[in-house]
Amino acid sequence: MKKRVFSGIRPSGDLHIGNYLGAIKQWVGLQDDHEVVFGIMDLHAITTPHDPEKFRRNTLETAMVYLAAGLDPAKTTLMVQSRVPAHAELAWILGTMTPLGELERMTQFKEKSRELGTKGGIMAGLLNYPILMAADILLYQADAVPVGEDQAQHVELARSLAERFNNRYGKAFTLPQAMLQKDTARIMALDDPPKKMSKSDENARGYILLTDSPDAIREKIKAAVTDSEKKIAFAPEEKPAISNLLVIFSEFSGRPIPELERSYAGKGYAEFKADLAEAVIAGLAPLQERFRELETDTDSVFAVLRGGSERAAAVANKTLA
């Protein structure tokens, strides 16, 4: 039997190459030999400040990125979380068996509440976020959840809730596992390499958006922080900035890191960065072209989401029942 996979992204803003390399790119490779459902997690997105006017547009653009990156609606179920009420229902049930302490310990909750505490308070939805995420995963009996490293802790919680539920009420859920892409599970910010690349970063120089123009990409890479010593070598501990750039270069060019190290031995950062920028631009070009095409036919994108959400609801409702 094919393994089942579920993952999703919050439509909380424009997507960046961290989202692509850490998550979406591996999803595309899974759709042929797995049963896959990918969601646009709008109920999760409203746990942090958002612009209601822009919200519908963000949902649409996230779907357009999914399709432009190569997810094929004939093989993949693309759904919108709020269109399948079973997610919220199962989240309530799981919430009755989730200790408060486990939620308060979550790294994402601690980080986001530190940010939001100063901007008008922390809502219960932010704390309960991982319960809803567990419901997302368990409803589809997912074996594997391809995400970036920052989400692995949430998948662990989903697994322990599934175990707890199965032990108490009889086997209802498959135990899920996070599926991390070893080299790209954590793409770092260009302007601050100890931090992960994040779309809620205040400084746009930290991330490269999937929709950034060639000139914007060149400028951001030119301005990217480098390490003190001039050598171009992969050593994440000692040289986090250059190592991050090497990972990005390798992913977009298809050239292995050792080969890049050899070919830039003795060369300067300026030349390396110029070539890296061109590799990213060329690597993103097909996605960007397809994105622009979809922009002229957004009705068909909404139709994909409606059809996918209906299919997803049939599976989810069966588990809930």
Ligand code: ATP
């Ligand atoms: P926000 O800044 O709003 O929290 P984000 O940029 O961290 O957003 P998410 O929507 O939280 O992005 O993440 C979507 C997917 O992309 C998740 O699977 C997440 O693990 C992955 N991801 C996010 N940032 C990175 C990164 N820097 N490197 C690798 N994967 C990432």
Ligand code: LTN
């Ligand atoms: N929390 C995730 C988005 C998300 C998700 C999920 C990922 C919501 N529900 C279920 C995998 C499985 C994030 O990327 N911030």
